[in-house]
Amino acid sequence: MSTFTGKILVTGASGQLGALVIAALLNEVPPAQLIATARNPAKLTDLAARGVDVRQADYTKPASLDAAFQGADRLLLVSSSEVGQRLPQHRNVIEAAQRAGVKLLAYTSILRADSTPLLLGQEHRQTEALLRDSGIPFVFLRNGWYSENYTAALVGVIEHGAVLGSAGEGRLSTAGRADYADAAAVVLASSEDPAGRIYELAGDESFTLAEYAAEVARQAHKPVAYQDLPEADYKAALLQLGLPAPLAGILAQSDAAAAQGGLFDDGRQLSQLIGRATTPIKQSIAETLARLA
Structure with a gap:
């Protein structure tokens, strides 16, 4: 258990990452030290039952944030899922x-936010600049890609026998979402003052999408191959799968940026x-x- 005794607040606590951060923090500090916020706090009744202080907070409504943040010593800003907003x-x-x-x-940013070729990096860079100018002591948790970004699509991949993408031979240093959540919990519950630190967080191992497809085929006992597409063709394929055009464009560009090394890191700061x-x-x-x- 941590010796930190202040109040720790996690935004987006009903989301996939935020929920895992809270779970990790419950192994580090008593529930009474935790504040969990969500747009819909009804999704956090299990945490309230455990003694976590549950509050309503909406990123688009400053008044809700003022009420929710009262008494918080350390705060995790889980980046909004609304790209463009x-x-x-x-x-x-x-x-x-x-x-x-x-x-x-502490802010969940993107791997090498200051130099990433991913267009997704722009809003993260701008947020980091806001934080630097705010005067609030900060920590940047620059998260790489989640392994779940790929494994979430396994049903379709196995059904169609194909992994589609534009990453070429680019290597992807992914880690499980829980790994990144554990890192956030370590920083938030640290007995030392972590202010000013910038962590480039990524998986210990890396793989190409061709290697990923081969591993899926091995474990599923079905033929699966990687099909490398030009960025425009990959975007068109994503649109065919029903993704909204802005999201399809972002995912296709991110894959193309991975071909340039945008999602590779061998610094092992996360582990x-x-x-x-x-x-x-393989485990994911x-x-x-x-x-x-």
Whole structure:
């Protein structure tokens, strides 16, 4: 258990990452030290039953943030899922944290936000700049790609026998979402002051999409191959699958940027931070297949 005794607030606590951060923090500090916020706090009744302080907070409504952030010493801003709307939403959070006197704000950014070729990096860079200018002590948790970005599509991949993408031979240093959540919990519950640190977080191992397809085929006992497409063709394929045009464009561009090394990192800062190896893609595939069985 951590010796930190202040209040730790996690935004987006009903989301996939935020829920895992709260779960990890419950292993580090008593529930009474935790504040969990969500747009719909009814989704957090299980946490309330465990003694976590559950509050309503909406990134688009500053008044809700002012009420939610009262008494928080350290705050995790889980980046908004609304690409294109992130900057004004994040600004609302940062300004509310200023008004509440938050002593440390940790932000889930993107791997090498200052130089990434991914267009997704723009809003993260802008948010980091807002935080630097805010005067609030900060930590940047620059998260790489989640393995779940790929394993979530396993049903379709196995059904069609193909992994589609535009990443070429680019290597992907992914880790499980829980690995990144554990890293956030370590920082938030640290007995030391982590202010000013910038963590480039990614998996210990890397793989190409061709290697990923081969591993899926091996574990599923079915033929699966990687089909590398030009960025425009990959976007068209995603549109055919029913993705909204803006999201399809972002995913296709991200894949093309991976071909330029945008999602590769061998610094191992994530495993160093959490004190264990990151979850290998083989394990993520196996766990997903087990759930689907």
